Ligand SMILES: [Fe+2]
């Protein structure tokens with residue numbers, strides 16, 4: 299079911315034609331959603347731990363897996379928070395960049411409109427300062443995008459472990475006996491589903507990042 | 512954007528900028544004013560974002576950028592000062608003089624470099640080089656914190672939205688037929704001005720000043736006897752009206 303949803307979400311991804319500071323804000327929002335899913339994942343881990351405990355000796359193999367699920371949730375939450383912050387900073391930088399680009403555009407217009415003015419050169423200093431500011435913002439912006447891409451790649455590779463974790467969980471679940479089997483398989487499904495959803499958000503964010511470069 | 516010289520003596524010059532042919536029709540036409548003294552210039556109600564490049568181009572034909580050390584915003588409206596974020600990049604060491612009540616609001620237009628000099632409710636004065644200009648309180652006409660700028664020497668009162676008229680961008684600079692002009696400014700004053708009390712208070716204050724030119728932010732300038740005609744008309748007008756009460 300969860301998997302279906304994540305596929306559905308991918309299908310309904312809107313066309314990516316955001317203005318760049320809006321794109322950065324959208325990335326922040328996506329990672330915020332990823333954080334929420336990761337929190338649910340951590341809840342799944344504690345449920346699983348309780349079930350495995352009740353199942354006793356037969357689910358002994360499942361217990362260490364719950365620790366891994368926990369760790370996965372934790373990594374995702376930490377990384378999402380970090381990416382979220384990066385995206386928010388990027389959004390701010392790009393808004394400042396839009397302002398500075400805008401000012402430069404206006405100044406260029408003034409240079410043509412008032413080309414004959416005896417005082418036109420008095421704008422040179424202002425223009426230079428704006429350009430330096432714009433270049434600085436552009437560098438900052440590039441650096442922040444690089445950082446954001448790296449973080450997204452790192453998180454996405456961590457999430458690859460979720461598939462292995464789900465497979466192992468299913469194997470262990472099948473040995474836990476009929477009474478607990480369904481509950482533990484459900485845990486495996488949840489892990490896989492949550493990871494799928496988070497991955498969809500990351501993929502979408504990565505697509506957006508690539509439009510910003 | 513046209514530039515018109517209103518006054519000149521050995522200490523300073525008054526210029527009016529307006530009638531921008533390039534502006535979009537949906538945007539209200541505005542008049543900007545500038546006082547140029549020996550080493551400084553004060554730009555009054557510099558206008559909206561839409562107008563910025565036309566304004567800067569017009570201004571730079573008159574004075575070098577660094578000479579514009581002061582800006583004045585009579586109140587917080589977008590047609591008055593939404594260009595602030597761009598002036599802030601153009602004139603980083605300038606000072607903006609504006610009603611104290613609007614500081615927290617006007618800063619929303621983007622102000623990282625320019626200094627805000629709040630004007631107290633009672634008004635006050637600003638001295639640029641040796642030229643003294645007075646801030647005349649005009650609160651609730653229409654904005655709840657609002658000032659006119661008065662020049663005793665030039666006998667000019669920059670009156671902001673008071674005396675404003677809605678008319679074509681190719682309109683003449685000065686009011687000629689006063690009766691005819693009423694049709695262009697009546698609704699504006701009835702609808703935008705909220706308080707009869709504030710209006711009469713202002714009329715009394717301005718009657719005590721020697722005004723040769725009353726210069727609004729929209730429309731034409733009132734000159735000579737037209738100033739008195741305007742004050743009489745405005746005093747008799749009931750303001751703060753909406754809907755079917757408008758005439
Ligand atoms: Fe206004």
Ligand SMILES: [Fe+2]
Nearest residue numbers: 588590672728
């Ligand atoms: Fe206005």
